[in-house]
Amino acid sequence: MPDYPAHASPAFPAAAPPRPELRDRTVSELRLNDRPPLQQQEVAPPLVSPAVTPPDSPFHAGGQRPDRQPRSIPVSSPSPSETEEEPPTLLQRLPKVWCEVRARIPTTTGQEMFLHLYHNDVDEKEHLAIVFGPHIRSRSLDAPRPGETERDRMIRGAYVGTLFPGRTSSRVEQIRKDAGVSSRPSAGYLSALNAPGHGPPSPAPSEQADGREEEEGDIAGSYPLELGPPMVRIHSECYTGETVWSARCDCGEQLDEAARLMSLPAPTPASTPSNEVSELHANSERLPSCGGVIVYLRQEGRGIGLGEKLKAYNLQDLGHDTMEANLLLRHPGDARSYGLATAMLLDLGLDRKTLGQDHLGQDRGIKLLTNNPDKVRAVEGPNREVKVIERVPMVPLHWTTGGEKGVHGPEVERYLATKIEKFKHMLSG
Numbered sequence: 001m002p003d004y005p006a007h008a009s010p011a012f013p014a015a016a017p018p019r020p021e022l023r024d025r026t027v028s029e030l031r032l033n034d035r036p037p038l039q040q041q042e043v044a045p046p047l048v049s050p051a052v053t054p055p056d057s058p059f060h061a062g063g064q065r066p067d068r069q070p071r072s073i074p075v076s077s078p079s080p081s082e083t084e085e086e087p088p089t090l091l092q093r094l095p096k097v098w099c100e101v102r103a104r105i106p107t108t109t110g111q112e113m114f115l116h117l118y119h120n121d122v123d124e125k126e127h128l129a130i131v132f133g134p135h136i137r138s139r140s141l142d143a144p145r146p147g148e149t150e151r152d153r154m155i156r157g158a159y160v161g162t163l164f165p166g167r168t169s170s171r172v173e174q175i176r177k178d179a180g181v182s183s184r185p186s187a188g189y190l191s192a193l194n195a196p197g198h199g200p201p202s203p204a205p206s207e208q209a210d211g212r213e214e215e216e217g218d219i220a221g222s223y224p225l226e227l228g229p230p231m232v233r234i235h236s237e238c239y240t241g242e243t244v245w246s247a248r249c250d251c252g253e254q255l256d257e258a259a260r261l262m263s264l265p266a267p268t269p270a271s272t273p274s275n276e277v278s279e280l281h282a283n284s285e286r287l288p289s290c291g292g293v294i295v296y297l298r299q300e301g302r303g304i305g306l307g308e309k310l311k312a313y314n315l316q317d318l319g320h321d322t323m324e325a326n327l328l329l330r331h332p333g334d335a336r337s338y339g340l341a342t343a344m345l346l347d348l349g350l351d352r353k354t355l356g357q358d359h360l361g362q363d364r365g366i367k368l369l370t371n372n373p374d375k376v377r378a379v380e381g382p383n384r385e386v387k388v389i390e391r392v393p394m395v396p397l398h399w400t401t402g403g404e405k406g407v408h409g410p411e412v413e414r415y416l417a418t419k420i421e422k423f424k425h426m427l428s429g
C-alpha cells in the first residue's frame with residue numbers, strides 16, 4: 001500500500017470524466033439523480049465479453065450431464081506466473097482453530113450440508129465450513145471434551161450419521177451395540193448411517209471393518225481415493241452480493257455455483273456397465289454427492305469490512321475502480337489472508353499428511369474453485385501443509401449462458417475487468 005502522509009487525502013484521477021453539462025446550471029436543472037446514458041459511462045473493455053467463455057464450459061445450463069464434473073486445470077506448484085507477481089502474505093504459523101458446533105442443514109435444492117462453526121485464536125469472528133457429503137469430518141469437533149455427556153456431544157454435533165428421536169449415543173460403538181451388531185460395521189453400513197434422513201440403524205452383517213471409525217472420538221479419516229481430489233472453495237463474506245441482491249459483484253452466484261458443484265453425484269467408476277450408468281443417471285438425485293467444503297471466511301469487503309466497502313462503492317460511483325477505491329480509503333487493494341482457511345482444512349483432514357498418497361505414490365491434494373492466483377498459493381500454508389493440485393475456474397454465469405442468466409450490468413462488468421487487469425484473476429478461459 002502506498003505510504004501516504006497522515007494529513008493527505010490520496011487522489012487518483014477518476015476513471016470516468018466529470019460531467020461537463022453540470023456547470024452553469026441551477027440546482028433544479030442539475031437533475032442529480034440522472035445517470036449519464038450507458039454509452040457515455042466508462043464501460044469495461046471487451047476483455048470481459050462473453051466471447052472469451054470456452055464453448056464447452058461445464059457450467060452451461062443446457063445439456064449438462066447429471067454427473068458432469070467441473071473442468072479443472074492442473075496446478076503445478078508454484079507456477080511461474082504466480083510467483084513473479086507480488087507474493088501473497090503468508091503467516092509464519094497457522095492459527096489455532098476448533099469447530100465449536102455443527103448441524104445438518106437440509107437445503108432448498110434438496111441436498112443436505114453440515115454447517116460447521118469455527119472459533120480461533122486470532123480473531124473473534126465465527127468462520128464457517130459448509131461441508132457437503134459424508135467424507136469430511138472435523139477432528140476438533142469429534143475429539144471428546146472433558147465432562148461431556150453423550151447428549152452434550154450430540155447437541156454440539158459430534159455424532160456420526162444423522163440424529164433421530166430417541167438416539168442416545170453419538171458413537172458408532174454404542175450404535176453397534178444397540179443394533180445388536182457384534183463385530184465392526186462394514187463401510188457400506190457406515191455410509192448408510194451417513195445417508196440423508198436415515199432412521200435408527202438395523203443390524204448389519206458382520207464384515208471386514210474399514211477402520212475409519214476405530215478410534216472413538218477421532219473418526220476423521222482420509223477422503224476416499226476413488227472420488228479424486230476433494231473440492232474446496234475459499235469464499236469471502238459479501239453481505240451485498242449474497243444477501244441483498246447486489247449486481248456489483250458475482251459473489252452470490254459464486255457461492256451458489258460452489259454448492260452446486262459439490263452436490264453433483266460422485267463420479268461413476270469407469271468399470272460400471274453402461275446400462276447401469278444410465279440407470280444411475282436416471283435416479284441421479286439418489287446418488288451420493290462427491291462432496292467438498294466451502295470455507296466461508298468473515299472477510300467482508302476483501303477484509304476491510306462492510307462499512308468501508310460501502311464507502312468504496314461510493315468512490316466507484318465517482319469513477320474509481322474497486323482497487324483504487326480501497327487505496328483511496330487507505331486500505332490495501334486486498335486485505336485478506338488465508339491462514340484460517342488452511343488451518344480449517346487441516347482440521348477437516350484435507351491436508352497432505354492426512355490425505356496421504358495416490359496409487360502413483362504422489363501426495364494427494366485438493367481441487368480449488370477459484371480464479372484468484374493469490375488464493376492458490378496462500379491456502380497451501382507456510383509449509384505447504386495443503387496441496388492444491390487442480391484449479392476449477394469460477395466463470396461468471398452470464399458468460400457461460402450467453403447472457404441468459406447470472407449477474408450482469410455495467411458495475412459487475414467493470415468489477416470483473418478490474419479483477420482480471422489489476423488482481424490478475426485467471427478468468428480468460
Ligand SMILES: Nc1nc2c(ncn2[C@@H]2O[C@H](COP(=O)(O)OP(=O)(O)OP(=O)(O)O)[C@@H](O)[C@H]2O)c(=O)[nH]1
Pocket residue numbers: 234235236237238239248249250251254299300301302303304308309312313322326369370371372375394419425
Ligand atoms: N473492498 C471491496 N470488496 C469487494 C468489492 N466487491 C466485492 N468485494 C468483496 O470481495 C470478496 C470476494 O472477492 P472476489 O475478488 O470477488 O473473489 P476472490 O475471492 O478474490 O476470488 P475468487 O476465488 O476467484 O472468487 C468479498 O469479501 C466481497 O465482499 C468491492 O468493490 N470492494
